[in-house]
Amino acid sequence: MERVRAHLRIHGRVQGVGFRWSMQREARKLGLSGWVRNLPDGTVEAVIEGDPERVETLIGWAHQGPTSARVTRVEVKWEEPEGLEGFRVTG
Numbered sequence: 001m002e003r004v005r006a007h008l009r010i011h012g013r014v015q016g017v018g019f020r021w022s023m024q025r026e027a028r029k030l031g032l033s034g035w036v037r038n039l040p041d042g043t044v045e046a047v048i049e050g051d052p053e054r055v056e057t058l059i060g061w062a063h064q065g066p067t068s069a070r071v072t073r074v075e076v077k078w079e080e081p082e083g084l085e086g087f088r089v090t091g
Helices: 019-030 054-064
Strands: 006-013 031-036 045-051 070-079 089-091
Touching: 006 054, 019 031, 019 045, 019 054, 019 089, 045 054, 054 070
Parallel strands: 031 089
Antiparallel strands: 006 045, 006 070, 031 045
């Protein structure tokens, strides 16, 4: 099975709105691995690994986020997968 890795930086009103926990829930539903965390500059950073179509689905979700979020921009960088397991909220 092909596996891809996307490194995301999500901008907008994305902290204090449940973004990380919502992303974790969505990632787990999709069977994806990785992590998500808040950064000091007010953005959210995430790394997602898994099936290409499912990773694209979660990237699409990140452009909206949970109801109370206001996403203005999502930066995506493609990287080599590292074989992460599970999806966790850090920082």
